[in-house]
Amino acid sequence: MISINNLTFEIGARALYDEANWHIKPGEKIGLIGANGTGKTTLLKMIVGEYKPTSGSISMAKDLTLGYLNQDLLSYASEKNILHVAMEAFERQNQLHTEIENLLKKLETEYTEELLHKLSDKQSEFEALDGYSIEYKAHEILAGLGFSEADTHRQLSTFSGGWRMRVMLAKILLQAPDILLLDEPTNHLDLPSIQWLEDYLKAFDGAVIIVSHDRWFLDKVINRTVESRKGKLTVYAGNYSFYLEEKALREEIQRGEFKNQQSKIRQEERLIERFRAKASKAKMAQSRIKMLDKMERVDDVDDDNPSVNFTFRFSKQSGRHVVTLEHITKKYPAIDILNDAEAIIEKGDKIALIGANGRGKSTLLRIVAGADTDYIGKCETGHNVSQTFFAQHQLESLHLENEILRELQSFAPRHTETELRSILGSFLFTGDDVFKKIKVLSGGEKSRVALAKALTADANFLVLDEPTNHLDIQSVNILIQAIQQFEGTVIVVSHDRYFLDNVANKIWFIEDQKIKIYPGTYAEYEVWNAKRKIEQKAAPVAPQPKKEEKKPEPVKQPQSENKTQQLKKLNQDLAKMEQQIAELEKAATELETKMADDKIYTDAAKLKETNAAYQQRQNEVKALKQKWETLAEQILELES
Incomplete structure (x- = not known):
């Protein structure tokens, strides 16, 4: 599909890529990984033609179609509703639809054989391009990305940047290009939407290249990993976990080769020194010197996985109960978030607060942190609790005239400069970067400074809202290590499942306006929740958990007798649906036959009316077939 040969790209005196090679094959699902600054986004822009390489070539078939999602699309503006924007993906179908409407209108006043033939050709092409189902497809993709039916009629300009990015992703997916290039596609998605996108990309027929810091997402989707490092592109024939194992093996071999070569070099140097002093052996010494000069040196292995070398400090231990929530009710004009909800955060808890956007995660986090007091009920902080709250809005509290290091020193005077530099290095501020002023930093860099500040606070309770945003995989790993060795209490909102699975020992989620608790890791929660969903489908009317329960218990399997009755009813419904489809x-x-009838064909008004009815029936068939598939899946699950 795409061949990259001897690619070199220079920025000033620095070569971002130096004679790099890579061949992308049809159907490959590729994760393009590497530390920040190694040129991943630049490479995608060269593939789509936005940047030109300094030398080398990127070749591809002329008819190859590319779909490119990048953060620049946040600036796309439109006053049209999001359904219309998403359907812009169907350029030819939209053009044909307009032409068919114009021809039908023209036939009302001007009837000619030529116009009828044109209309027939346009309708045939429109049907061949599956034009009657494009609106259904757009609704399906938008629903998968978290939009409600009401949302589809809202103007794009009324949505926040993150939701606008979802619309642009929907548009690109609807284009169904030969190859998708996705730069951080999960940045603005919640967990249900990420899981939907995973399933979509796994089933996608074309090739996919993904730049992402979400390890869990990469493992679920990709079957190839390409590492951008030191100007080269190295291919690994597996997902991200395979890449880690394979790279460790390659590095072990390289480390052994390096040690052996260094031993040989030292031996040769000793011989040269011994022979150089003897006139009879001088020629041999010169020969060995030349041999050493020509030797292709094996590089030592660089440590790409730095470990945390700072420790959290807090001056006092908290009591057993860190935060107690009693009878919390929180409402907004358009939505009820919590209703008489209760929960307790205990000392040592590391809680992941998860769920879809709009369910109240950030609201609950602000209530816990004391940043939101507009609610009914009681939120009580326990004895000796000292907290720090990290959220994106706290970027505003940074002192713009301060240098980065000075910002941390003024906030955490008990830490040494070495410790603060170590923390900043973990968040990509190395060397003289620490002397940059806050005011010259990008939004992402400011976010990393604010997170570094949060980790230096004299706090035994950390409240973290999306702390992994703007961090690469290495920095996420550093944050994981930091939280794992933190002896206090943590509650965190994040959509990075690898991060959650490695830091959380409890899962909180909001359901039926209550706080539900799962006592385990995120991976264990996913298994439990998947099983629960299947059981809920099999037994739609499940008993509600008792009010005093703090954690949901899995729904009991229905008795075999009930299961038989359930299957009988579902099969009856399936049969009815099949009859409706037929x-x-x-x-x-019949409508298609009518449109070919001379009486209809020669009457523009009747033809337009019949054509509209035909399109309606086609849409109804599509929708009903989708329901049939869902029902059939339920039956298979019960029969298994």
Whole structure:
């Protein structure tokens, strides 16, 4: 599909890529990884033609179609509703639809054989391009990305940047290009939408290249990993976990080769020194010197996985109960978030607060942190609790005239400069970077400074809202290590499942306006929740958990007798649905035959009316078939 040969790209005196090579094959699902600054986004921009390489070539078939999602799309503006924006993906179908409407209108006043033939050709092409189902497809993709039916009628300009990015992703997916290039596609998605996107990309027929710091997402989707490092592109034939194992093996071999070569070099140097003093051996010494000069040196292995070398400090231990929530009710004009909800955060808890956007995660986090007091009920902080709250809005509290290091020194005077430099290095501020003023930093860099500040606070309770945003995989690993060795209490909101699985020992989620608790890791929660969903489908009317329960218990399997009754009812519903589909298809065929009838064909008004009815029947068939598939899946689950 795409061949990258001897690619060199220079920025000033620095070569971002130096004679790099890579061949992308049809159907490959590729994760493009590497530390920040190694040129991943630059490479995608060269593939789509936005940047030109200094030398080398990127070649591809002329008819190859590319779909490129990048953060620049946040600036896209439109006053049209998001359904219309998403359907802009169907350029040819939209053009044909407009032409068909114009021809039908023209036939009302001007009837000619030529116009009828044109209309027939346009309708045939429109049907061949599956034009009657494009609106259904757009609704399906937007729903998967978290938009409600009401949302589809809202103007794009009324949504926040993150939600606008979802619309642009929907548009690109609807284009169904030969190859998708996705730069941090999960940045603005919540967990349900990320899981939907995973399933979509796994089923996608074309090739995919993903730049992402979300290890869990990469493991679920990709079957190839390409590492951008030191100007080269190295291919690994597996997902991210495979890459880690394979790279460790390659590095072990390289480390052994390096040690052996260094031993040989030292031996040769000793011989040269011994022979150089003897006139009879001088020629041999010169020969060995030349041999050493020509030797292709094996590089030692660089440590790309720095470990945390600072420790959290807090001056006092908290009491057993860190935060107690009693009878919390929180409402907004358009939505009820919590209703008489209760929960307790205990000393040593490391809680992941998860769920879809709009369910109240950040609101609950602000209540816990004391940043939101507009609610009914009681939120009580326990004895000796000292907290620090990290959220994106806290970037505003940074002192713009301060240098980065000075900002941390003024906030955490008990830490040494070496410790603060170590923390800043973990968040990509190395060397003289620490002397940059806050005012010259980008939004992402400011976010990393604010997170570094949070980790230096004299606090035994950390409240973290999306702390992994703007961090690369190495920095996420540093944050994981830091929280793992933190002896206090943590509650965190994040959509990075690898991060959550490695830091959390409890899962909180909001359901039925209550705080539900799962006592385990995120991976264990996912298994439990998947099983629970299957059981809920099998037994739709499940008993509600008792009010005093703090954690949900899995729904009991239905008795075999109930299961038999359930299957009987579902199969009856399936049969009815099959009959409805057959009737609709028959109606659509009759309408198609009518449109070929001279009486209809020669009457523009009747032709337009019949054509509209035909399109309606086609849409109804599509929707009903989708329901049939869902029902069939339920039956298979019960029968298994």
